[in-house]
Amino acid sequence: MTQSIASKYAIVGVGESARSKNSGTTPLHLALDAARAAIADAGLDAKEIDGFMSYSEGDSCTAHQVATYLGAHPKYVKDISGGGSSTELLIADAVALIETGQANTILIYRAMNGRSGVRMGGGGWSTDMLQGALDGGSFIIPYGAGSPSQWFGLFAQRHMHVNGITKEHLGHVCLSAYEYAQKNPKAFFYGKPLTMEDYLATAPLSDPFNKHDFCLESDEANALIITSAKHAQTLQQKPAYILGVSARRTVKHAHYWQNIDEVAADYVAADLYEKTGVKPRDIQVASIYDCYSWVVIRQLEAYGLAPKGQVGDFVAAGNLRIDGQLPTNLAGGMLAEGYTHGMNNVLEIVRQVRGEYSGTARQAQNHDLGICTGWAGPDIAGAMLLHK
């Protein structure tokens, strides 16, 4: 039996670069800005960071570059290829690296010019390249299916049909995200509230999704720092302790559209709860990966955060809002704040769990235990639980 890592490691610093649609600079500059902010947040010196790790889709800078220009000389660097859920994966890796003495304090970042540079939603890439790069690509690209909105939309349409999820239910997910964004001056949709009337009147793009159901595109970098609980207790920030992580699980088939009735989050949830002994009802605040509105609904079901078959009612009752049962994506999420492949949601759950917004309208009333979920797609997912 493996030894529990519960509360032995903590996130001790978080930070971000400026967020824009056109940074006018390189991902390396953005990464350095985010890293410096996280280091300052933790009250560390860059030279105390001895591990640097990042994820990207070939659109970033290397961990070695970031370490170099922070004036650090780490024992360990790693750059992985990956999108959503990679933060949870790298946090699990960081725990293992610290546990085995490879490093003591590790900085993880995601840097991207996601709007002005390489766009995740498809940016006129060669269709021959895509057919080769995507597993089974020749069975989807020649049918015009080149966007995650279409791939995930196939899952959404079926799931909505079977479970009585309506367009209005998707709208409630968007509305809560936009509502949070009105309290976050750094959110792209700050000052741009959304009503259900407007939402329902918006033309479809990849039906069942309209533009509000899509995440944003940002030029931005985010960073966080993880270390042992013992070290964390000597630092300036309140630690966000890691209760457990399920790093990265898959569905049964690499060609995931072969079975659109299951998603990797179904497997992650079982593993995470078994590892930690936590029950879904114990969770007080959430960051749920939200590349599309429906992805939130499907994960609420997968993680048991709302009863299967009643997820639509759960979101319609306002339960994702600040006064609901499960305040979710409180900075506005990727639907309304910005998009760094999930990492901005990770930063927010850390801030919520440590009570950073206490005394303001942004703080969830109950925030001792939070969940953060990652979704690379229906095929790959990860999640973690954090506590104060």
Place this chain on the structure above:
Amino acid sequence: MTEQLKTETYTQPIPMKNSDNAAYWDAADQHMLTLQKCTDCGKYAQPPGPACCHCGSQNVTWEEQGTDIVGEIYSYVISYRPFLPGYTMEDMPLVIAVVKLEKQNITIIGNVLHCKPDDVAIGKMVKMIWVDMNEERAIPQWELV
């Protein structure tokens, strides 16, 4: 069951053949469906792969399914905006469907052609048709029954 060239030049992406899928696309060029089947576990695989995706066996073979292929719309999206080179607004709305073949217990993704978006629904039956992309190549598509 077949359709003549829609336009003089087919601008949409043409399926690329490789060592794992060539038999599927070769059959499509002849307006037929062939599927990979495992001779150990007896299951069909779609898309085909380098071994059986169900049990890992290397004993995979090809089984012709003929030209009369009917399936059920298991799910779909309707695209109102192109996301790939080769597609224009004139190709929209584009129906992309997951079609379930009950007997073979597999699904195939394709476009449901010659229909209005409102006519498409989960559970509706479709039949496979083949669109000639050029003189050598044809692609399987779907039409409402």
